[in-house]
Amino acid sequence: MELVRLAGAMGLKRAQPLGAISSAGMAAFGAGAKKSRVNARGFSIAAAAVVDQDERAARRLRRKKEVSVADALAPPSTSLAPPSPAPPLSSQESIPVDNGKNSHLSNSRFDQFEVHALTLKAIKNVLGYEVMTMVQEATLPLILKGEDVLAKAKTGTGKTIAFLLPTIETILASKNAQTYHENPIRALVICPTRELAMQAAVEAQTLMKFHNELGAQTAIGGNSSVMEAKKIKLQPCQILVGTPGRLLDHIQNARGFADQLKSVKILILDEADTLLDMGFRQNLTEILKALPKKRQTLLFSATIPKEVHSISQLALKPDHKFVDTVGQDTETHAMVNQKYAVVPQESQFAVLYSILKEHIAVEPKYKVLVFCTTANITAYMAALYQKLGFNIREIHSRKTQTYRTRVSDEFRNCKGGLIMFTSDVSARGIDYPDVTLVVQIGVPAAREQYIHRLGRTGRAGKEGQGVLILLPWEEPFLRKLKDISIGRMETPKVLDLSKKLRSVISDIDQTIGTRAYQSWLGYYTTAKSLSIDKHTVVEYSRKYWASLGFSSAPAIPRLTIKKMGLAGILD
Incomplete structure (x- = not known):
């Protein structure tokens, strides 16, 4: 496994408002959002998102750490085999990039890479971004080459765009690929919470604003699973962003959903460490069984504990690339x-x-x-x-x-x-x-x-x-x-x-x-x-x-x- 290590960062003139959800973007999920600056094709979900990190999951984490509350839920299933330890960093290729400025930004611009002109238009005109963050710069070339990637990146450093941008390029390149359903899903993004799923879906729709033929939808709790499955089946859904429980429910109960997943070209596990902390191991293994074995897989995580290495052994190719934009000594914000x-x-x-x-x-x-x-x-x-x-x-x-x-x-x-x-x-x-x-x-x-x-x-x-x-x-x-x-x-x-x-x-x-x-x-x-x-x-x-x-x-x-x-x- 190759390591692309970014020990520091580079200064930049302009910072991105990383991960921010505009009021217009969130309104795109509600009724009457046609005038929103974020394209809301394929969405009719109740306005805005549910808050991240449901407390039931936090209770599971407390129990896991022997600091549980009285009403904690049952501990998560642990069907995976014990993980192998990660290779020592000294045995992996290291490419340090450090100018000592301790910034999350790079010197690279989005238009320096092979990104579709309509996507670049959305990045510049809608999001207002000009330069890339470190995690975006480090992962984009690898993902565009079709590599499986395990990326260690903090929340709030632009990782959502880091995986969505090349995902859209993959979708555009697979227009004529074989399908098993009239409305195939090309990319599946799995998030630990409804809030994160909604944020990622808003970001996807923003990036695809000028791609009229593309759409993204969500599969999350809190609404009718029957109506949700119907919309996923009938409305544009090249990117599906969901939580593990609802995705597994659709796989098991929604007619035609499993066929839609047979066309998946790229799988993304966002906040992989949280997915496992919240007890989703069993759900993830079942979802993986429903996906094509021939696919590209990306894991993004703020930390890389043994559990993440365990799931990476199931989901990623053995020769996947490991990108570390955090390093050993910067777990918390230096600011x-x-x-x-x-x-x-x-x-x-x-x-x-x-x-x-x-x-x-x-x-x-x-x-x-x-x-x-x-x-x-x-x-x-x-x-x-x-x-x-x-x-x-x-x-x-x-x-x-x-x-x-x-x-x-x-x-x-x-x-x-x-x-x-x-x-x-x-x-x-x-x-x-x-x-x-x-x-x-x-x-x-x-x-x-x-x-x-x-x-x-x-x-x-x-x-x-x-x-x-x-x-x-x-x-x-x-x-x-x-x-x-x-x-x-x-x-x-x-x-x-x-x-x-x-x-x-x-x-x-x-x-x-x-x-x-x-x-x-x-x-x-x-x-x-x-x-x-x-x-x-x-x-x-x-x-x-x-x-x-x-x-x-x-x-x-x-x-x-x-x-x-x-x-x-x-x-």
Whole structure:
């Protein structure tokens, strides 16, 4: 396996707004989008996308890392054989490209490559891009040559265009190829979440805006599978972007769908590491069985763990090319100033309050993401801060799809002055431009989750800040970040918020508070890596609740206590 290594980057005059979804682009998925700047042929999906990284998947990841929540789903199937270790880098060809400027951009222009004139027109006139990113420059020549490629690239560095651009060229070159269906699918893109699938589909339609004969569609959850299969069958669908579960459903149940897939010339697995983290191994192996063996395959991933090497052995040719635009020492954004604070339990809420107040004071166009450990805690924290006078939005799995879509779009498009409390549904893949601060309150599920959350700021070459707030007994988590440049912050001045909290908690639906308390217990009683017993967790939970202004913790039904393994402890 050949390695094309890009250890650094090259400076450029103009940066791309990487991965951004315009309001017009998202509107192309709704009714009446004919005037959208993004061509919406073949789409009649409800407006906008669902938020990335569904929390059910995050729960699976917590269990995998031995930091699971109480309502975690069953662990993913592991039908693949144990992966072979990756070849050492020293045994692979290395082509360093580094001028020391630490940019995600290259010196190459799109028009320097053999790309169709109509596609170039869309890139220049619709997207407004002039130059390529490093991952685009590194992978485009290889993919155009028909090579299978495993690419390591961060989210937010232009990788969607990196695989879509040559895919369109492959489709144009295969117009006269043999088909097994009157409406053949030439390219299949598999994404881990509905949000990522929708983003990729919008990008595909944008690139194909001037190719009147081409179309892209999605196969995702959240809508009628029957109507979706009908549209895929009857409307232009040279590119199909889908999630594993819905794709497998169509393969097994939609008449003619398997025949459409027999014409696939190129397969793309986007965010391959997340696909596997979310438990899609079995689905992927079943989907691979339905595809032609003679095809080109591309895997794009932010990290290359053993699981990704395992699936690459099934999907890629043995002589595939490995392109690394990340390197060994740049997992997190170099532009993000990372700090952590270890605070007493009774001060946690007040410390977050002070951090937000101080950031707002120095950053007029503040745009903040606050990550909480569970959906219910997110809901309660958002309600509290809303009552305390902050401009707050919340997004988590307890909200409806329509609500999540609306709030996600609002936060994405706002120019500042907004704070969004979120669970891990926003941890990966989502492009929220100009986020000025990411706060993580409570121990993350895993090191990877910390990194993915942090990646919501410092994007497209811009600066960002990240703060991790831990309790003293969560401090051992920092050992997982020992190779990351993160310093201890000076604890901000803490105000006495007890009176304020008591004045607002009576205005909040107490069922939200009860669920938050129960969720907190569920999260930490199963956090085995923290090495704390259940008696201690219960003691800490009461301190947590007191820090929010309550004189006593809410009552929990006995059946729930029993299910949580706290019988005799919490009674």
